Amino acid sequence: MHEFSLAGEVIKLAQYEAEKNKARSVSEITIEVGNFSGVEAQAFEGALGILSEGSILENASLNIVRIKGRGICHACDKEFEMTQRMDTCPECHSFPSEIKGGNEFRVVSLLIEQD
């Protein structure tokens, strides 16, 4: 899918931040992936592995933190964890009135090596 272009963005971003922080190398990158973000974590990991050769992320390990969305049902005043976008309220089985989170796709942090 589009995970290749996203991996390319991550490498650009890491390169920029690593230079800014005078990093010799990056040993770990932590990325949050929400389960409704449209990003397939496995495909993204594969794409990053391929594209990172020769880049600042070449030897970095990838730490993916998966974020689950939370549904809010106004009728039941209930907040519940959603594994899929079409999950319904466990009480009344209607679709959530509001969805919090689950769309995250961001670089949380870099673990860098400095001289």
Place this chain on the structure above:
Amino acid sequence: MCETCGCGNKDEVKIHDPLHTHHHDDAHVHVHEHDHDHDHDHEQDRGHHHSHDHPHTHDHSHQKVVDLNLDILAGNNMTAAMNRRFFEGRRVLCLNMVSSPGSGKTTILEKTINHLAGSKKLVVIEGDQQTMLDADRIEKAGAQALQINTGSGCHLDAQMIDSALKKLDPEANSFLFIENVGNLVCPAMFDLGEFKRVLVISVTEGEDKPLKYPLMFESSHLCIINKSDLLPHVDFRMDEFIKNAALVNPHLEFITLSAKTGEGMDLWYEWILSQAEIFLSH
């Protein structure tokens, strides 16, 4: 190269313009094994030697955690915001047309150009993996067209639109249609700076599409249900489709039409003009 869908990197992207060709200078794709799975069975053979081949260097360096919390699509979103400002400044109504391949986007656009070309200046950005076929069709229909070939890429991004705009230089008060790459997955994530996103579905597709591709339905404003002339011949349950789509996006509008017979096309033209009014009154 992504073997699942053939999505590739940007150096394959070509923007076809009589004047010159545009290349991005991203890295080439090389296969590189990157495996950090430590699934050893430590119970059975405690004495054995693990040889990890991680080329980590830990000599005399200091580790530091750099907190970022940066949205990975921030770069695309920023360019999209600049495109949007350009459209607002020049008063160009931009509609991003998305769909599965074969839903009839190009035919809808051809008919739309025939209908509106007398009263409006129309510009089309065509996104396809290969060929100039769609841009040729659009130019024949009477609009200015620019073809972006994404190579093996599966979507258009805001940067490609920015480059295309520099070449197209659309006139003030024109309508710009972006025909995205036929794909219900990837283009959903990439804001191009459009005023509205128009999703085209045809009745030869299943009524469960909204549940299978919720992100695309969620991010669209209008859903055109095309090929209505085929309704008597297919099992498409319109009520079920609209019910599913409304579950994903309660604000989604619907227009049923047939680009082939012209049935319902008036509703689409009216919708475009009503959007132009809303856009220009901002």
